[in-house]
Amino acid sequence: MTPYLTSALLGILIAGGILLLVRRDHLHGNFAVWWLAFASAALLLGLVPGSVDWLGRTFGVAYPPMLVAALGLSALLLKLLVLDIDVTRRERRVRRLLQKVAILEAEMRDLRAELDALKDSRPARTPSSPVTPLPASRADEARRAAV
Amino acid sequence: MAPTPSPAARRLVVIPARDEAPTVEGLVRGAARSACCEVLVVSDASSDGTAAAARRGGARVIELPLQLGAWGATQAGLRYALRHGFDTVVTLDADGQHDPACLPQLVATQARTGADVAIGTYPERLSRAKRLAWRWFRALTGLAIEDLTSGLRVYGPRAVRLLARSEATLLDYQDVGVLLMLRRHGLRVAEVPATMYPRGAGHSRVFASWLVVARYMAQTTVLCLARVGHPRLPPVDAAPEATP
Numbered sequence: 398m399t400p401y402l403t404s405a406l407l408g409i410l411i412a413g414g415i416l417l418l419v420r421r422d423h424l425h426g427n428f429a430v431w432w433l434a435f436a437s438a439a440l441l442l443g444l445v446p447g448s449v450d451w452l453g454r455t456f457g458v459a460y461p462p463m464l465v466a467a468l469g470l471s472a473l474l475l476k477l478l479v480l481d482i483d484v485t486r487r488e489r490r491v492r493r494l495l496q497k498v499a500i501l502e503a504e505m506r507d508l509r510a511e512l513d514a515l516k517d518s519r520p521a522r523t524p525s526s527p528v529t530p531l532p533a534s535r536a537d538e539a540r541r542a543a544v
Numbered sequence: 545m546a547p548t549p550s551p552a553a554r555r556l557v558v559i560p561a562r563d564e565a566p567t568v569e570g571l572v573r574g575a576a577r578s579a580c581c582e583v584l585v586v587s588d589a590s591s592d593g594t595a596a597a598a599r600r601g602g603a604r605v606i607e608l609p610l611q612l613g614a615w616g617a618t619q620a621g622l623r624y625a626l627r628h629g630f631d632t633v634v635t636l637d638a639d640g641q642h643d644p645a646c647l648p649q650l651v652a653t654q655a656r657t658g659a660d661v662a663i664g665t666y667p668e669r670l671s672r673a674k675r676l677a678w679r680w681f682r683a684l685t686g687l688a689i690e691d692l693t694s695g696l697r698v699y700g701p702r703a704v705r706l707l708a709r710s711e712a713t714l715l716d717y718q719d720v721g722v723l724l725m726l727r728r729h730g731l732r733v734a735e736v737p738a739t740m741y742p743r744g745a746g747h748s749r750v751f752a753s754w755l756v757v758a759r760y761m762a763q764t765t766v767l768c769l770a771r772v773g774h775p776r777l778p779p780v781d782a783a784p785e786a787t788p
Binding site: 488496498 | 586605609619623624710714
């Protein structure tokens with residue numbers, strides 16, 4: 398088995414795996430594009446045997462396979478960095494959301510207490526309609542605005 | 545047009561608290577009496593009934609579902625203040641090291657000097673290690689502030705608006721990052737000597753163990769270095785923006 402065949406097989410396997418993951422909805426589109434590009438590069442290097450040597454000559458590397466390894470490593474490092482940037486962005490959003498949820502929860506608590514106080518001050522309703530109908534709550538609003 | 549409410553009606557005391565149930569009720573009463581305004585306790589995912597104790601003391605309470613740290617809780621308070629029409633926010637620590645009795649002086653100083661932020665400091669409380677650390681950060685940033693971490697502060701309207709923004713959300717501590725952000729936007733900071741007590745039930749979140757200290761120092765140093773030569777931005781105006 399030649400190293401080119403290995404590379405091509407690897408490329409096909411990765412590409413197949415990615416497509417399967419996207420198909421099963423385990424991988425978001427944006428991430429899939431990156432990994433598919435990665436797989437295509439592996440496939441290309443395998444299918445065009447001269448490409449590695451050509452790359453090595455072009456960039457003046459004495460032992461071309463090292464260039465491939467270095468490029469692969471750089472691509473992975475870049476991917477990790479992008480991942481951390483994304484995690485940072487998410488962390489910011491999560492923190493904002495947590496703050497907002499806590500604030501809204503407090504406001505809801507206040508509103509509920511206000512509503513209960515209003516219900517208590519109003520004459521008792523008929524037992525058949527425990528849920529306050531919409532027109533009544535509009536009247537509540539009007540009353541609050543008048544206070 | 546409705547008459548403008550008094551400054552005290554537009555002032556809110558924000559107390560970030562994590563597991564401070566034994567002390568928070570008394571602190572809320574003290575702060576409300578001393579600052580003559582409403583008090584908001586931000587419970588930072590407390591598990592010991594801090595929120596209930598604060599309500600007993602007469603405070604408004606918001607409860608973070610997950611821990612965000614002292615600054616994250618304080619910022620939640622700033623956002624609450626904006627949504628509810630408060631424009632000045634007074635913060636103090638819940639662990640009992642800040643005496644609510646010094647709030648009137650701090651508030652008065654902020655109002656008199658027109659500073660955007662007034663910080664209550666007590667440099668003598670600092671240990672040698674802390675002094676050394678602060679000197680290091682002052683040298684890195686050029687900030688001329690004695691006590692970088694003091695949680696006893698008055699934030700004026702412009703500071704509240706600025707610090708409620710999402711740019712300030714990823715800061716982990718209220719110290720250097722916040723102060724640099726204030727400076728970057730041309731806001732003025734004044735320091736006021738204040739009395740502080742040794743901590744009550746709580747303990748320092750920053751200077752808890754050597755590992756935490758090392759992490760804090762490394763994180764804050766990186767933050768300082770990344771901000772070197774950061775261009776100044778136009779100051780925020782006090783006009784209301786969209787609800788945060």
